Amino acid sequence: MKKLIFFFIVSLFFIKGINAQKLPAFDADLGKKTVFGQEIRIPYLDVISYFGYIKEGSVPDEERGGKKYYYLYLWIPVAAPEIGIRMVSPIPPQLSPGKEDFKTSDYSDYFNERKKYFDTWISFERADxxxxxxxxxxxxxxTSWKMYAQNDDSNELPAQPSGKKYNSCMRITSDVNNSSKSLVMGLYRIGFTTYKTGDVQGSFIAQIGAVVKLPGIQIARDLESLKAAMDGK
Ligand SMILES: [Ca+2]
Known part of the structure; x- marks a missing residue:
């Protein structure tokens, strides 16, 4: 019995050790409950991960207010009740892209420099x-774009190597009574940049969480690739 308990404790530390290198569960707001004063949340059923690297001197997709914006485009084919978006830089050492995940060619080309990071900042907009x-x-x-939400720093994500909790996370709950806040079928974009103005450089992982499986959901770095994916090419 003692041996068993010892094994259990060792396993617990082992599991904790592994998780410390990865990201915490990505929990949804929807279905959140408080039981005996404790908040219980369910992880997103579907999480899409995107591994990328912004290299020095990269040309941003757009410059707004002195900030260099890079976009990820998202096609949502059916109305969604909630979407979660988070972004972490640098990519935690134990995380690598799975078969279903997206990665950019710069992610592979700059794999050895993936320790470089930036203070993330994210936005979520819908196209008309x-x-x-x-x-x-x-x-x-x-097209014109409607801003739904933005986030700079989130406490629920691990700190950056600087020790500062500067990674970003947000959840958007669809409001069916408000056309500018409802997650209807359509084209969306996630903007990412750094809190500071100037160059963005380093590795990042962006994740999009959905509470239900959204068949046909597509994500891409540019509109041409998104269109090809939407057409099944
Ligand atoms: Ca930040």
Whole structure:
């Protein structure tokens, strides 16, 4: 029995040790309950991970207010009740892309420099565009965007190597009574940059969590790739 308890304690430390290198569970707001004063939350059923690296001198997708913005484009094919987005830099050492995950070529090219990091900042916007036709890419480039949410620092994510909790996390709950806050079918984009103005450089993992499986959900670094994925090419 003593041996068994010892084994159990050792296993517990072992599991804790592994998890410390990874990311905490990505829990949803939906279905959150308080039982005996303790908050109980369910992890997102579907989590898409995107591994990337922003290299020195990269040309951003856009410059707004002195900040260099990079975008991830997201096609949501059916109305979603809630979406969670988080971003961590640098990529924790034990994390590597799985078969279903996305990674950029810069992630592979700069694998040895993945310790470099930046103070993340994320935003979530929806395009005034819901049709997927042959003009999709051209229309998406000139469409206007509605800001849903933004986040700079989140306490629930591990600290950066500086010891500061500067990683980002947010959850957007669909409000069906408010067209500017509802997660209807359509084109969305996640903007990421750094809190400080200037160059963004380092590795990052971005994750998108959904409370239900969203068949046909697509994510890509540019609109052309997104369109190809939406068309099953
Ligand atoms: Ca931050």
């Amino acid at each position: 565009l819901i049709t997927n036709d042959s003009n999709f890419v051209a229309n998406a480039k000139t």
